[in-house]
Amino acid sequence: xxxxxxxxxxxxxxxxxxxxxxxxxxxxxxxxxxxxxxxxxxxxxxxxxxxxxxxxxxxxxxxxxxxxxxxxxxxxxxxxxxxxxxxxxxxxxxxxxxxxxxxxxxxxxxxxxxxxxxxxxxxxxxxxxxxxxxxxxxxxxxxxxxxxxxxxxxxxxxx
Amino acid sequence: xxxxxxxxxxxxxxxxxxxxxxxxxxxxxxxxxxxxxxxxxxxxxxxxxxxxxxxxxxxxxxxxxxxxxxxxxxxxxxxxxxxxxxxxxxxxxxxxxxxxxxxxxxxxxxxxxxxxxxxxxxxxxxxxxxxxxxxxxxxxxxxxxxxxxxxxxxxxxxx
Amino acid sequence: xxxxxxxxxxxxxxxxxxxxxxxxxxxxxxxxxxxxxxxxxxxxxxxxxxxxxxxxxxxxxxxxxxxxxxxxxxxxxxxxxxxxxxxxxxxxxxxxxxxxxxxxxxxxxxxxxxxxxxxxxxxxxxxxxxxxxxxxxxxxxxxxxxxxxxxxxxxxxxx
Amino acid sequence: xxxxxxxxxxxxxxxxxxxxxxxxxxxxxxxxxxxxxxxxxxxxxxxxxxxxxxxxxxxxxxxxxxxxxxxxxxxxxxxxxxxxxxxxxxxxxxxxxxxxxxxxxxxxxxxxxxxxxxxxxxxxxxxxxxxxxxxxxxxxxxxxxxxxxxxxxxxxxxx
Amino acid sequence: xxxxxxxxxxxxxxxxxxxxxxxxxxxxxxxxxxxxxxxxxxxxxxxxxxxxxxxxxxxxxxxxxxxxxxxxxxxxxxxxxxxxxxxxxxxxxxxxxxxxxxxxxxxxxxxxxxxxxxxxxxxxxxxxxxxxxxxxxxxxxxxxxxxxxxxxxxxxxxx
Amino acid sequence: xxxxxxxxxxxxxxxxxxxxxxxxxxxxxxxxxxxxxxxxxxxxxxxxxxxxxxxxxxxxxxxxxxxxxxxxxxxxxxxxxxxxxxxxxxxxxxxxxxxxxxxxxxxxxxxxxxxxxxxxxxxxxxxxxxxxxxxxxxxxxxxxxxxxxxxxxxxxxxx
Numbered sequence: 001x002x003x004x005x006x007x008x009x010x011x012x013x014x015x016x017x018x019x020x021x022x023x024x025x026x027x028x029x030x031x032x033x034x035x036x037x038x039x040x041x042x043x044x045x046x047x048x049x050x051x052x053x054x055x056x057x058x059x060x061x062x063x064x065x066x067x068x069x070x071x072x073x074x075x076x077x078x079x080x081x082x083x084x085x086x087x088x089x090x091x092x093x094x095x096x097x098x099x100x101x102x103x104x105x106x107x108x109x110x111x112x113x114x115x116x117x118x119x120x121x122x123x124x125x126x127x128x129x130x131x132x133x134x135x136x137x138x139x140x141x142x143x144x145x146x147x148x149x150x151x152x153x154x155x156x157x158x159x
Numbered sequence: 160x161x162x163x164x165x166x167x168x169x170x171x172x173x174x175x176x177x178x179x180x181x182x183x184x185x186x187x188x189x190x191x192x193x194x195x196x197x198x199x200x201x202x203x204x205x206x207x208x209x210x211x212x213x214x215x216x217x218x219x220x221x222x223x224x225x226x227x228x229x230x231x232x233x234x235x236x237x238x239x240x241x242x243x244x245x246x247x248x249x250x251x252x253x254x255x256x257x258x259x260x261x262x263x264x265x266x267x268x269x270x271x272x273x274x275x276x277x278x279x280x281x282x283x284x285x286x287x288x289x290x291x292x293x294x295x296x297x298x299x300x301x302x303x304x305x306x307x308x309x310x311x312x313x314x315x316x317x318x
Numbered sequence: 319x320x321x322x323x324x325x326x327x328x329x330x331x332x333x334x335x336x337x338x339x340x341x342x343x344x345x346x347x348x349x350x351x352x353x354x355x356x357x358x359x360x361x362x363x364x365x366x367x368x369x370x371x372x373x374x375x376x377x378x379x380x381x382x383x384x385x386x387x388x389x390x391x392x393x394x395x396x397x398x399x400x401x402x403x404x405x406x407x408x409x410x411x412x413x414x415x416x417x418x419x420x421x422x423x424x425x426x427x428x429x430x431x432x433x434x435x436x437x438x439x440x441x442x443x444x445x446x447x448x449x450x451x452x453x454x455x456x457x458x459x460x461x462x463x464x465x466x467x468x469x470x471x472x473x474x475x476x477x
Numbered sequence: 478x479x480x481x482x483x484x485x486x487x488x489x490x491x492x493x494x495x496x497x498x499x500x501x502x503x504x505x506x507x508x509x510x511x512x513x514x515x516x517x518x519x520x521x522x523x524x525x526x527x528x529x530x531x532x533x534x535x536x537x538x539x540x541x542x543x544x545x546x547x548x549x550x551x552x553x554x555x556x557x558x559x560x561x562x563x564x565x566x567x568x569x570x571x572x573x574x575x576x577x578x579x580x581x582x583x584x585x586x587x588x589x590x591x592x593x594x595x596x597x598x599x600x601x602x603x604x605x606x607x608x609x610x611x612x613x614x615x616x617x618x619x620x621x622x623x624x625x626x627x628x629x630x631x632x633x634x635x636x
Numbered sequence: 637x638x639x640x641x642x643x644x645x646x647x648x649x650x651x652x653x654x655x656x657x658x659x660x661x662x663x664x665x666x667x668x669x670x671x672x673x674x675x676x677x678x679x680x681x682x683x684x685x686x687x688x689x690x691x692x693x694x695x696x697x698x699x700x701x702x703x704x705x706x707x708x709x710x711x712x713x714x715x716x717x718x719x720x721x722x723x724x725x726x727x728x729x730x731x732x733x734x735x736x737x738x739x740x741x742x743x744x745x746x747x748x749x750x751x752x753x754x755x756x757x758x759x760x761x762x763x764x765x766x767x768x769x770x771x772x773x774x775x776x777x778x779x780x781x782x783x784x785x786x787x788x789x790x791x792x793x794x795x
Numbered sequence: 796x797x798x799x800x801x802x803x804x805x806x807x808x809x810x811x812x813x814x815x816x817x818x819x820x821x822x823x824x825x826x827x828x829x830x831x832x833x834x835x836x837x838x839x840x841x842x843x844x845x846x847x848x849x850x851x852x853x854x855x856x857x858x859x860x861x862x863x864x865x866x867x868x869x870x871x872x873x874x875x876x877x878x879x880x881x882x883x884x885x886x887x888x889x890x891x892x893x894x895x896x897x898x899x900x901x902x903x904x905x906x907x908x909x910x911x912x913x914x915x916x917x918x919x920x921x922x923x924x925x926x927x928x929x930x931x932x933x934x935x936x937x938x939x940x941x942x943x944x945x946x947x948x949x950x951x952x953x954x
Contacts, residue, residue, distance in 0.1 A: 013826055013880055031808055031882070032533035033207075034545070038518040041356040042205055045681020046198065046233075047240025050400075056350035058428040058458045068352070072252050073236035074205075080232050081206025082527075085808055085880070087826070093231050095259035101252060110535040140535045172349055172403055190331055190405070191692035193704070197677040200833040204522020209877075215827035217905040217935045227829070241686075244331055244403070246349070269694040299694045357682065359515040363840020364678055364710075365717025366669075368559075374509035376587040376617045386511070390729050391713040392682075398709050399683025411708050413736035419729060490667055490721055508649055508723070516841065523837055523869075524876025525828075549888050550875050551841075554868040558842025562649055562721070564667070570867050570896060577890035668851035670863070674836040718845075746853040776853045 014087040019129040019154040022117050030082040030113040032140075035070050037107045043074040069104040075146050079113045079137045083150075090155040094130065099148035103139070110140045118149070127159025173246045178288040178313040181276050189241040189272040191299075194229050196266045202233040229264040234305050238272045238296045242309075249314040253289065258307035262298070269299045277308070286318025332405040337447040337472040340435050348400040348431040350458075353388050355425045361392040387422040393464050397431045397455045401468075408473040412448065417466035421457070428458045436467070445477025491564045496606040496631040499594050507559040507590040509617075512547050514584045520551040546581040552623050556590045556614045560627075567632040571607065576625035580616070587617045595626070604636025650723040655765040655790040658753050666718040666749040668776075671706050673743045679710040705740040711782050715749045715773045719786075726791040730766065735784035739775070746776045754785070763795025809882045814924040814949040817912050825877040825908040827935075830865050832902045838869040864899040870941050874908045874932045878945075885950040889925065894943035898934070905935045913944070922954025 044050050052059040053069055060068050076099060105111065119132035131154050137146040203209050211218040212228055219227050235258060264270065278291035290313050296305040362368050370377040371387055378386050394417060423429065437450035449472050455464040521527050529536040530546055537545050553576060582588065596609035608631050614623040680686050688695040689705055696704050712735060741747065755768035767790050773782040839845050847854040848864055855863050871894060900906065914927035926949050932941040 031527065031529055032536055033527065034532060034534040036514050036518055037354050038356045038515040039205065041354055041360075042201065042518075042681070043236070044684070045678070046201055046205070047236050047243070048192075048680070048684065048686045049240040049243040050349065050351065050684045051243055051246055052349055055352060056428055057352040057426065059350055071236075071240075072254075073232070073239050077202070077206050077230075077232040077236055081208040081230075084206070084208040084210055087210055093260060095231075095257070096255070097257060098254070099256070099258065100254035108534065110533055190686065190688055191695055192686065193691060193693040195673050195677055196831050197674045197833040200831055200837075201522070201677075203525070204519070207521070207525065207527045209525045209826065209828065211826055214829060215905055216829040216903065218827055267693065269692055351684075355513050356515045359513055359519075360678065360682055360840070361713070362843070363837070364675065364682070365713050365720070366839070366843065366845045367717040367720040368508065368510065368843045369720055369723055370508055373511060374587055375511040375585065377509055389713075389717075390731075391709070391716050395679070395683050395707075395709040395713055399685040399707075402683070402685040402687055405687055411737060413708075413734070414732070415735070416731070416733060417735065418731035510843075519837065519841055520872070523834065523841070524872050524879070526876040526879040528879055528882055548872075548876075549890075550868070550872040554838070554842050554866075554872055557868050558844040558866075561842070561844040561846055564846055572867075572893070572895035573891070574894070575890070575892060576894065578888060667845065667847055668854055669845065670850060670852040672832050672836055674833045678836075744852065746851055 013085070014089065016090050017088045017154070018090050018157045019120065019131065020157050022120060022131045022154070024117055024120065027114060027116045029115070030085070032110045032112045033078060033082055034110040035075070035078065035105050035107065037068075039074060039078070040068060040070055040107065043071050043077075047071065047073060049073075065104055067106045069106055072101045072146075075101070075105045075111065075137065076148065079111060079135060079146060080150070082113050083115055083135065091131070091152045094151040094153040097149040097151065099146070101146055103143055103145040105139065105145050109145075111137050111145065113137050123153060125153065127156050128153050129156055130154070172244070173248065175249050176247045176313070177249050177316040178279065178290065179316050181279060181290045181313065183276055183279065186273060186275045188274070189244075191269045191271045192237060192241055193269045194234070194237065194264050194266065196227075198233060198237070199227060199229055199266065202230050202236075206230065206232060208232075224263055226265045231260045231305075234260070234264045234270065234296065235307070238270060238294060238305060239309070241272050242274055242294065250290070250311045253310040253312040256308040256310065258305070260305055262302055262304045264298065264304050268304075270296050270304065272296050282312060284312065286315050287312050288315055289313070331403070332407065334408050335406045335472070336408050336475040337438065337449065338475050340438060340449045340472065342435055342438065345432060345434045347433070348403075350428045350430045351396060351400055352428045353393070353396065353423050353425065355386075357392060357396070358386060358388055358425065361389050361395075365389065365391060383422055385424045387424055390419045390464075393419070393423045393429065393455065394466070397429060397453060397464060398468070400431050401433055401453065409449070409470045412469040412471040415467040415469065417464070419464055421461055421463040423457065423463050427463075429455050429463065431455050441471060443471065445474050446471050447474055448472070490562070491566065493567050494565045494631070495567050495634040496597065496608065497634050499597060499608045499631065501594055501597065504591060504593045506592070507562075509587045509589045510555060510559055511587045512552070512555065512582050512584065514545075516551060516555070517545060517547055517584065520548050520554075524548065524550060526550075542581055544583045546583055549578045549623075552578070552582045552588065552614065553625065556588060556612060556623060557627070559590050560592055560612065568608070568629045571628040571630040574626040574628065576623070578623055580620055580622040582616065582622050586622075588614050588622065590614050600630060602630065604633050605630050606633055607631070649721070650725065652726050653724045653790070654726050654793040655756065655767065656793050658756060658767045658790070660753055660756065663750060663752045665751070666721075668746045668748045669714060669718055670746045671711070671714065671741050671743065673704075675710060675714070676704060676706055676743065679707050679713075683707065683709060685709075701740055703742045705742055708737045708782075711737070711741045711747065711773065712784070715747060715771060715782060716786070718749050719751055719771065727767070727788045730787040730789040733785040733787065735782070737782055739779055739781045741775065741781050747773050747781065749773050759789060761789065763792050764789050765792060766790070808880070809884065811885050812883045812949070813885050813952045814915065814926065815952050817915060817926045817949065819912055819915065822909060822911045824910070825880075827905045827907045828873060828877055829905045830870070830873065830900050830902065832863075834869060834873070835863060835865055835902065838866050838872075842866065842868060844868075860899055862901045864901055867896045867941075870896070870900045870906065870932065871943070874906060874930060874941060875945070877908050878910055878930065886926070886947045889946040889948040892944040892946065894941070896941055898938055898940040900934065900940050904940075906932050906940065908932050918948060920948065922951050923948050924951055925949070
């Protein structure tokens with residue numbers, strides 16, 4: 001258990017986790033996060049993607065989906081960010097595989113992310129292995145809206 | 160050529176491009192975009208990822224990379240957004256494959272994206288095909304910092 | 319027609335249009351953009367204008383217009399930005415004439431801009447001419463909410 | 478009275494007010510400011526506090542307070558900012574005492590601040606005194622949502 | 637003089653100024669405001685104008701002006717916002733004339749605005765007149781970077 | 796120890812800590828956070844405090860402190876936010892005492908927060924006690940820039 005009494009100076013939120021420490025099928029889940037109109041406007045502003053799917057409520061009314069939806073990169077970025085609660089100095093983000101947008105995320109939807117360690121494999125970089133985390137993003141109706149596989153390049157113990 | 164005299168009312172930036180219209184190996188390139196400290200602070204704010212790699216200049220000085228770097232999701236989102244210049248009502252974004260972070264992007268780096276149509280394949284959804292665009296993100300030193308493959312689900316003509 | 323297959327490396331979104339190329343009465347129209355509460359809060363934050371017309375929903379209820387309205391400079395900036403889809407290296411923005419706020423823009427209104435080339439005239443700068451674009455900003459009820467005339471200083475061919 | 482005709486070049490919004498000029502029990506009141514969803518999202522982004530009380534509408538529904546609420550530091554910052562209308566070169570902000578969060582501030586609440594000079598006392602810094610301003614923050618139902626005492630270190634005349 | 641002791645409850649920053657109260661040639665000057673990289677990135681995000689003049693430091697190096705410059709609408713909006721220090725319930729903003737961009741504003745430039753009442757004229761709206769304010773925006777080298785004329789529609793006394 | 800393998804579904808970052816669990820003199824320390832120009836511009840935008848101390852680099856050069864400094868409420872908000880890493884459903888924030896601004900925080904300074912449990916005392920609310928956390932905010936030169944005491948109202952076990 002992590003509690004405010006046991007934490008030592010300087011190591012709050014930082015924990016070394018080596019390749020060997022990752023356990024297949026282990027899962028964790030993030031806090032929920034409501035996607036707001038603000039998030040969409042800010043993400044359009046950050047990326048320059050002002051497509052009417054995100055920014056034109058009138059046009060959206062004429063489409064099948066009816067409502068402005070979050071950019072795929074917004075849902076992805078927020079989901080990934082939600083998992084970033086613990087700094088692991090032994091790992092770097094290597095990339096993502098099979099990122100899929102399964103359902104639209106609308107203004108007011110609340111997402112949460114379930115992370116599962118699905119694979120551990122060797123890597124050509126000496127002293128390292130590759131850990132695969134499956135990210136599943138759910139909305140408040142328990143529908144999966146986005147999935148992807150996060151590849152982490154992680155140091156081995158004693159390497 | 161697109162020019163202000165030929166544009167008709169209501170169709171600016173919207174063009175229907177069907178599955179058949181995509182040509183293998185065709186390429187386009189985006190405008191450049193300098194990644195600023197502001198982008199990193201805003202992206203941390205949007206995603207909640209305040210890892211010291213992005214937000215603690217003092218800690219970064221103690222690391223091999225020395226400088227605060229852009230979040231992977233930031234570079235990805237900005238790159239994808241830069242390609243979003245033309246609304247194609249026939250296409251929806253299906254997902255991304257093989258997203259890889261090849262080099263760090265630092266504050267002040269300027270990125271540009273080259274898009275190449277690399278594959279066209281059938282899809283189980285009747286009347287649609289899958290178009291694969293390779294996104295290559297370069298910095299001002301012509302180094303590739305990020306690659307990924309964008310999958311577009313596109314209507315076929317007459318479908 | 320602009321399509322992803324015909325674009326050459328490096329020239330996406332950049333087109334040289336000379337003074338002689340502009341055609342009187344030619345028009346184009348932008349995509350729609352919904353003005354959100356977020357836009358108003360961000361614009362107040364950027365400009366420092368926290369007048370109750372924009373920021374105090376309770377006070378607005380006591381006024382004739384009842385609802386928080388967009389800053390004039392917000393509607394103007396968003397409208398001008400919406401027209402900025404094509405970089406023309408031959409032109410620089412010279413200024414604006416007769417900017418008028420005709421109707422309030424409220425949270426949730428969706429605006430679109432119609433641009434018409436209304437005048438071409440000589441300019442004292444050798445090798446240049448002045449092109450006047452009329453910007454008309456409409457809301458979703460087809461009401462004109464803002465008009466202005468944009469003056470572009472444009473190179474002549476062979477100058 | 479301050480009016481646009483009486484203002485001299487360069488002194489707009491800047492007035493020297495010495496320790497002796499502050500009058501006990503004098504009060505002033507700020508303009509109103511509606512706290513928006515945007516403010517909460519931006520404040521989460523600035524501070525990194527993404528607690529579900531502020532960011533997860535679904536979780537909030539399961540709590541007694543039902544609705545997402547403003548961060549305490551948001552209400553405090555906006556309230557303090559609302560009082561910052563006049564630069565006094567004779568004063569610096571020394572700190573705050575007895576900051577209390579009395580009621581939650583929800584999205585859509587409009588706050589205003591009443592400032593009362595409640596105390597003037599000596600300070601060890603030669604030529605200065607301490608002025609205490611009581612800040613009371615009200616919502617649109619006249620409920621006090623936050624109180625605090627602002628300590629100003631102010632120059633004495635002739636010091 | 638405006639000071640914290642003389643202000644009455646509820647009227648801080650609000651003053652009724654009628655058409656007759658405006659004095660020709662009266663001037664006021666705003667506080668200074670440094671235009672930052674942040675302002676440019678936020679304004680691009682708000683307006684969707686990601687032109688390389690503002691967002692691509694590498695491209696700017698190849699141009700005569702060398703440095704990223706503020707959007708014209710940014711300088712205009714910030715300048716106008718800086719003048720918005722006093723709510724006058726008798727006036728509404730009618731529009732702007734002769735807005736001209738005289739010199740580029742670069743990151744790090746500090747602007748200030750001088751406002752001069754240059755004209756008072758009748759208006760067709762019964763009980764109102766038109767007041768013209770000249771806004772001159774200076775940088776830290778006392779160069780005029782932007783000018784415009786603000787038209788205010790103002791109630792007459794006893795109307 | 797907290798690691799990704801031991802976390803169960805739904806309880807990531809949420810831990811119940813009762814009044815009895817807090818241990819006097821226990822300390823924890825946050826990650827570092829560089830205060831950027833962006834933070835100051837955003838905080839001015841959120842609060843409406845555009846005082847030249849924060850926003851006018853030219854004026855700052857004429858003052859003893861020479862450089863634009865962070866708003867007190869910015870440093871306070873960021874510091875408090877940095878401590879918000881663990882949701883404790885047993886505690887609510889009651890307020891702050893003795894908030895003092897000891898040294899200015901400039902653009903580029905990196906702050907970290909040390910939290911020490913300094914006092915536990917009874918509270919009139921049945922079944923609750925008050926826990927006092929001292930927050931000390933340091934810059935990269937180990938100088939204390941801000942201190943305050945956070946009061947937490949915490950449930951007792953079995954209450």
